[in-house]
Amino acid sequence: MSIFSPTMMKNRITDITVEDLKSLGIKGILLDVDNTLTKFHSQVLTKEVEQWLQTIANAGFKLTVVSNGLPKRVRPFTKKIGLESVSFSCKPSPLGFWRGAKRLGCSLKEVVAIGDQIFTDVVGAHIARVKVIQVMPIELETNRPSIMFKRKLEKRFNRRYIKKHGVEL
Numbered sequence: 257m258s259i260f261s262p263t264m265m266k267n268r269i270t271d272i273t274v275e276d277l278k279s280l281g282i283k284g285i286l287l288d289v290d291n292t293l294t295k296f297h298s299q300v301l302t303k304e305v306e307q308w309l310q311t312i313a314n315a316g317f318k319l320t321v322v323s324n325g326l327p328k329r330v331r332p333f334t335k336k337i338g339l340e341s342v343s344f345s346c347k348p349s350p351l352g353f354w355r356g357a358k359r360l361g362c363s364l365k366e367v368v369a370i371g372d373q374i375f376t377d378v379v380g381a382h383i384a385r386v387k388v389i390q391v392m393p394i395e396l397e398t399n400r401p402s403i404m405f406k407r408k409l410e411k412r413f414n415r416r417y418i419k420k421h422g423v424e425l
């Protein structure tokens with residue numbers, strides 16, 4: 257499998273079902289924040305995402321956050337959702353994923369990362385040797401040229417993946 261291809265692809269994090277997670281044979285989840293759980297740099301948690309987190313936790317999955325954001329951005333949010341976090345994780349470095357898995361008491365085979373960026377979340381998960389579910393970004397950061405460039409590249413990979421795997425988003 258290509259280092260740019262996720263294990264599974266969904267439109268929104270809330271589209272991931274308990275059955276999807278069970279089919280991956282995992283016990284723990286390493287969550288990205290920006291554009292996965294919230295809009296970029298937002299502290300707002302929508303009711304849908306809050307309910308999803310509750311449903312997943314109730315089904316017995318362990319959750320933690322692994323984010324490239326700085327602690328001052330990540331902690332107030334993770335406190336709100338009652339989760340621990342690894343911030344400033346420097347994805348695609350595998351270290352944050354490894355720390356997150358350890359914190360959950362899971363082996364690398366027992367966790368899945370969920371995130372919206374191919375070059376940090378998907379590639380980093382492959383380097384860390386964990387499964388990864390790629391979601392589409394909640395909002396495009398049109399005021400940030402460097403990210404817009406990455407998003408353009410991502411679109412090509414996404415199109416290829418969608419065609420090959422017959423994904424419906």
Ligand SMILES: [Mg+2]
Binds near residue numbers: 292373
């Ligand atoms: Mg993100």
